[in-house]
Amino acid sequence: MSAIISIILGVLEEGLVYAIMAMGVYITYKILDFPDLSVDGTFPLGSAVTAVLIIAGVNPVLTLFISFLIGACAGMLTGLIHVKLKVRDLLSGIIMMTALYSLNLRIAGKANLPIFSQDTIFKNAFFKTVVPKVLQPYTMLVLLLIIAVIMKLLLDGYLKTKSGYLLRAVGDNEVLVTALAKDKGTVKIIGLAIANAFVALAGSIYAQKSGFFEISTGTGTIVIGLASVIIGTNLFKRKPFIKANGLFKKGITVKATTAVVIGAILYKACVAVAIAAGMEASDLKLITALLFLIILVVSNGRKRRVRAGD
Amino acid sequence: MKKVLSVLLVAVLAVSLMAGCGTKGDSVTIGIGQFAEHGSLDNCREGFLAGLAEKGYVEGKNLKVDFENAQADGAIASQIANNFVANKVDLICGIATPMAQSAFGAAQDKDIPVIFTAVTDPVAAELANADRTPVGNITGTSDKLPxxxxxxxxxxxxxxxxxxxxxxxxxxxxxxxxxxxxxxxxxxxxxxxxxxxxxxxxxxxxxxxxxxxxxxxxxxxxxxxxxxxxxxxxxxxxxxxxxxxxxxxxxxxxxxxxxxxLDYYDLGKQTGLMAAQVLSGEKKASEINFEVIDExxxxxxxxxxxxxxxxxxxxxxxxxxxxxxxxxx
Incomplete structure (x- = not known):
């Protein structure tokens, strides 16, 4: 395998894990218009829960579901703090994130919990025997792709239900929700629960992929999530993305969830390229910030042009 | 927008192409990942290079060193490890526990030996067995405090x-x-x-x-x-x-x-000597028990x-x- 292929493989793997997390951030940031910082805590929460459960002998696949549920509980708490205790959105996320830092350390018992010697969803006897040796480097990617696609389809499906419709309405027009005689608070809580469930699931997968839980992996999750969402959604803003032409009869439209997945992969690709190009890790955050800015400015510019044309 | 994007894309591809074209000859390439930046770990790295040099692996001559610092960020540490593996370095040195674990996680089953140093408790970190034997293609030195x-x-x-x-x-x-x-x-x-x-x-x-x-x-x-x-x-x-x-x-x-x-320079040097054994093919990392400095x-x-x-x-x-x-x- 050439170096380029394995770099791409690595980027796709990392990107897909973070794509699941980014879909969660998409729900809060784009749909609910709620800047939810609790993800910095729920991502390692998923990792911590998974590491502890796997060591206790729980089936690695089952830990995915448990992490999902526990993430949902954490998200629900953020929602309750915001809705019932009337704490501002940004602050309720910060409160939850801070609380989860200690909680994660309590759950794992320590800051770093290895599961190298345990079976995971990626590394187990089943794959070793069933998958031919040549294909083994690709099992992780295929598995991640399957999980990411399932989660994306589930989210797409959910957004089409009545509850999903209300979720979108809360972000766009709260009055409408009230007019429909629905409690917008409950809708927000549900949205936060789903979002953080996605994030914790990503954390669970991340721990199984890297082979250990480490408290410091949570820091900056929200930045990666926001970057993925912003890159993805701005990139594919135009509908259809490719206009109808001879090649594509109907043109190509990209769903927002797909855009977010691609955004996450692109973000990871940028980081990988930055590191490969000899950029210091200490400069990476600056690169991220610049990338953010460029994409936001470019997409704003387009909006202005459209308005001027009206 | 489309133009900007395509330029960006081309740039990305070009850089990754260049990054991929490391030439290998007589010289060996190693990746050193350091978890955080402070005096002890820096000394460790210098000692490591000195140990390698003592055995004939001199940086800039027949040794290419790709050094990355994760600045205490776990996500970056794992990215660094993945990059080393993707670039197919001949050996990865992980300085401090989270970096060593990331390197081991990324290099597992990829046939790239990992040498760790400044890991206080390799057994608790699951980087070694309780009897000091390796758990895989990995060995190194511990900086347990006296x-x-x-x-x-x-x-x-x-x-x-x-x-x-x-x-x-x-x-x-x-x-x-x-x-x-x-x-x-x-x-x-x-x-x-x-x-x-x-x-x-x-x-x-x-x-x-x-x-x-x-x-x-x-x-x-x-x-x-x-x-x-x-x-x-x-x-x-x-x-x-x-x-x-x-x-x-x-x-x-x-x-x-x-x-x-401990003298972290000495610790690094001891680690460098172990790495040299692995690079020269004298021993495999999976055959060397991890070492501690007793003095x-x-x-x-x-x-x-x-x-x-x-x-x-x-x-x-x-x-x-x-x-x-x-x-x-």
Missing amino acids: VEMQLEMIRKVLPDAKTIGIMYSTSEVNSVSAIEEYKAVAGDYGFEIVESGISTTADIPLAADNLLGKVDCINNLTDNTVVSSLPVILEKAAAKNIPVFGSEIEQVKIGCLAAVG AAFYGNSAVASNLGITLPEDLVSSAKEMFDTISE
């Missing part, structure tokens, strides 16, 4: 002291296990340990004020967070005339009274001692590996 020798030294310097304050970050496994060990043996030397756990650098000033009000002296571990803010603690301690003991040479250099500690050396700072009005015992000073007479910034 706890008992340190306590013995503190007793000699401060015959009347009763309590020792230790500050550590709750998020660093190495520190947590060191605290446990200190608590277990402190009684044998007539000390009581007062611990103070912190989460971030920002907690340090308050925690230091609180701790300094309760103890006769402070003892420092190799805790990455605390060490990087050591000057803050030293300044506050100096104001109250409370001695601060260190755990290695760099800490004494910048103003700790004394330390019985610990005494370091003292006479400038700090005179500021505190303490005389360091003659026998310690004469046995010192290095004495400092200034406090470097």
Whole structure:
């Protein structure tokens, strides 16, 4: 395998894990218009829960579901703090994130919990025997792709239900929700629960992929999530993305969830390229910030042009 | 927009192409990932390169070194490890526990040997078996603190002291296990340990004020967070005339009274020699047990001692590996 292929493989793997997390951030940031910082805590929460459960002998696949549920509980708490205790959105996320830092350390018992010697969803006897040796480097990617696609389809499906419709309405027009005689608070809580469930699931997968839980992996999750969402959604803003032409009869439209997945992969690709190009890790955050800015400015510019044309 | 994007895309592809085209000949390429930036780990890296050079692997000649620092960010550490694996380096050196684990996780089943160093407890980190044998294609050196020798030294310097304050970050496994060990043996030397756990650098000033009000002296571990803010603690301690003991040479250099500690340069060098064995094909990483440095050396700072009005015992000073007479910034 050439170096380029394995770099791409690595980027796709990392990107897909973070794509699941980014879909969660998409729900809060784009749909609910709620800047939810609790993800910095729920991502390692998923990792911590998974590491502890796997060591206790729980089936690695089952830990995915448990992490999902526990993430949902954490998200629900953020929602309750915001809705019932009337704490501002940004602050309720910060409160939850801070609380989860200690909680994660309590759950794992320590800051770093290895599961190298345990079976995971990626590394187990089943794959070793069933998958031919040549294909083994690709099992992780295929598995991640399957999980990411399932989660994306589930989210797409959910957004089409009545509850999903209300979720979108809360972000766009709260009055409408009230007019429909629905409690917008409950809708927000549900949205936060789903979002953080996605994030914790990503954390669970991340721990199984890297082979250990480490408290410091949570820091900056929200930045990666926001970057993925912003890159993805701005990139594919135009509908259809490719206009109808001879090649594509109907043109190509990209769903927002797909855009977010691609955004996450692109973000990871940028980081990988930055590191490969000899950029210091200490400069990476600056690169991220610049990338953010460029994409936001470019997409704003387009909006202005459209308005001027009206 | 489309134009901008396509230019970006081309640039991305071009860079990744260039990154992929490392030429291999007689020379070997190694990736060194360092988890955080501070004196001990930097010394470790220099020692590592010196050890390699001693065995004929000289950087710039027949050794290409790809060095990355994760700046204490776990996600970056894993990205760095993945990049090393993707670039097919001949060997990865992981400095400090999270970096070593990331490297091992990424290189597992990829036939790239991993050498770790500055990992306090390789067994707890699942990087080695309890009998010191490797768990895979990985070996290295541990920087376990010589706890008992340190306590013995503190007793000699401060015959009347009763309590020792230790500050550590709750998020660093190495520190947590060191605290446990200190608590277990402190009684044998007539000390009581007062611990103070912190989460971030920002907690340090308050925690230091609180701790300094309760103890006769402070003892420092190799805790990455605390060490990087050591000057803050030293300044506050100096104001109250409370001695601060260190755990290695760099800490004494910048103003700790004394330390019985490892020489991280030596530790790195020992690790470099092991890496050379692996690179030359003499042994596989999976055949070498992890090593610890058994010798610990005494370091003292006479400038700090005179500021505190303490005389360091003659026998310690004469046995010192290095004495400092200034406090470097």
